[in-house]
Amino acid sequence: MAKPAAKRILVALAHPDDESFGMGGTLAYYAAQGVDVQLVCATRGEAGSVDPEFMEGYASIAELREAELRCAAEQLGLRSLEFLDYRDSGMAGSKDNKHKEAFIRAPIDQVVETVVGHIRRVKPQVVLTFDATGGYHHPDHIHIHKAATLAFHAAGEAEAFPTAGEAWQPAKLYYNALSRRRIRWLVRTMPLMGKDPRKLGRNQDIDLTVLARDADTPRHVTINYKRVQDRKEAADKCHASQLSGSWPSNPFTELYYRLFGRSNHFTRAYPETPDSYRAKDLFAD
Numbered sequence: 173m174a175k176p177a178a179k180r181i182l183v184a185l186a187h188p189d190d191e192s193f194g195m196g197g198t199l200a201y202y203a204a205q206g207v208d209v210q211l212v213c214a215t216r217g218e219a220g221s222v223d224p225e226f227m228e229g230y231a232s233i234a235e236l237r238e239a240e241l242r243c244a245a246e247q248l249g250l251r252s253l254e255f256l257d258y259r260d261s262g263m264a265g266s267k268d269n270k271h272k273e274a275f276i277r278a279p280i281d282q283v284v285e286t287v288v289g290h291i292r293r294v295k296p297q298v299v300l301t302f303d304a305t306g307g308y309h310h311p312d313h314i315h316i317h318k319a320a321t322l323a324f325h326a327a328g329e330a331e332a333f334p335t336a337g338e339a340w341q342p343a344k345l346y347y348n349a350l351s352r353r354r355i356r357w358l359v360r361t362m363p364l365m366g367k368d369p370r371k372l373g374r375n376q377d378i379d380l381t382v383l384a385r386d387a388d389t390p391r392h393v394t395i396n397y398k399r400v401q402d403r404k405e406a407a408d409k410c411h412a413s414q415l416s417g418s419w420p421s422n423p424f425t426e427l428y429y430r431l432f433g434r435s436n437h438f439t440r441a442y443p444e445t446p447d448s449y450r451a452k453d454l455f456a457d
Contacts, residue, residue: 177297180298181208181209182211183199183300184214184300185211186275188237188238189240189411191244192410194348195436200403201399201400208296209251211254212253212255212290213241215275216234216241216255218233220233222413226412244407244411245407247403259271259273260312280319283319284323285333288323288333291324291327298342299346301347302314302316303439305386308383309382324442327341346438346440349392351391352388390449393437393456394438395435395453396452
């Protein structure tokens with residue numbers, strides 16, 4: 173009797189720390205079960221800001237943040253990490269947006285072909301990426317969302333990008349489903365604790381009041397990662413240069429976790445799935 177195919181997940185994201193701060197609990201959860209979890213990251217996060225003390229021993233922000241991501245990948249138990257070698261585009265309207273090598277300036281077909289190559293190399297059953305908003309409207313997040321979605325469907329077509337490897341069609345495509353209901357709660361609650369919901373993140377360029385107006389997407393799959401919480405937290409700490417000022421105080425974070433638990437949610441983009449569908453496993457039928 174033939175052995176079942178090894179379970180594999182390919183994650184396509186934009187910057188170092190996306191894997192940990194976003195869906196890190198889920199990645200650690202599956203890696204701990206022996207699932208082959210591999211990550212492709214579009215940029216090295218060179219548009220991020222870093223306090224001077226973190227730069228000791230590093231020639232550039234990109235070098236520092238690559239090292240932080242490699243540290244996080246080890247803590248999460250990822251099988252491999254590959255960079256697509258584009259440049260961080262920064263937020264909309266920033267100087268980095270206009271850089272000639274910015275990721276958002278890369279032709280979408282070029283990025284799709286590269287991601288197709290990784291899908292055909294890894295041969296995952298499941299592909300994970302951002303939703304259409306990129307989580308918080310970051311241009312790079314949206315660009316990799318588009319590329320990964322197109323690549324998911326193209327990877328199984330032999331005539332599409334024939335030099336990118338032998339055709340392979342993953343079974344399921346998921347988008348990270350950020351709860352807008354929770355964001356609306358944060359918008360109401362943060363001012364009571366002296367926090368401005370319009371200025372979140374290391375660069376204070378995330379406006380939760382904008383995100384609160386986005387529509388919720390179906391939460392088809394919920395992954396409770398409480399039993400690997402320590403691995404997720406260790407991965408978070410690897411991104412020390414980005415933690416300062418990136419989130420409200422620890423008591424606030426603990427309150428958030430007590431109210432909402434330690435879980436990630438995903439919308440299944442393929443196969444077509446009714447809004448009412450609920451599961452606790454990305455590999456579920």
